[in-house]
Amino acid sequence: SQTIHQWPATLVQPVGSPLSLECTVEGTSNPNLYWYRQAAGRGLQLLFYSVGIGQISSEVPQNLSASRPQDRQFILSSKKLLLSDSGFYLCACRDFQETQYFGPGTRLLVL
């Protein structure tokens, strides 16, 4: 079964600074990958998904972008963080039975 790693676990950044969150997956190949954001401990919102290297789809327009430079690597970025970007960011990987498995998450606080 797959294992999902996220880095860093916690991040505190000033408004206007750049962001890079990394997600890597082990134990599978050519997975569908997803970035979700969870605000205030509830409600998950899908931000981006990717079905392959270099293929990114955005669910909602916002201050963030995503990239997939390698098969099992998914990166969430921003050029200039906003206060509203604070939240808990979760990476997920889908198996062939449509089940999504989540990483441990990155908690981002923008001050």
Next chain:
Amino acid sequence: GNSVTQMEGPVTLSEEAFLTINCTYTATGYPSLFWYVQYPGEGLQLLLKATKADDKGSNKGFEATYRKETTSFHLEKGSVQVSDSAVYFCALVGTSYGKLTFGQGTILTVHP
């Protein structure tokens, strides 16, 4: 579009009490249904799933049955423990690139 509605929380129970968390959905076609659990400060863990009507998912004493006639997937446990305290999310996946649609989550607190 797809949507999932969970019962409002928070839910507070005593240890060994019976738990029900209601979940209903709206979707086209025949979605797969899931329950995820989130312990404080952690990511989401898959608790159980069901992929077709009348399927029963079960894990760690939790159960949920896929009821197509009532479009429901209620989570139940006969005897909760303090360690079950967490946020529970009901979700479905449709056919579009595997996107998960989540309910708003239900906070469960179990007291000794």
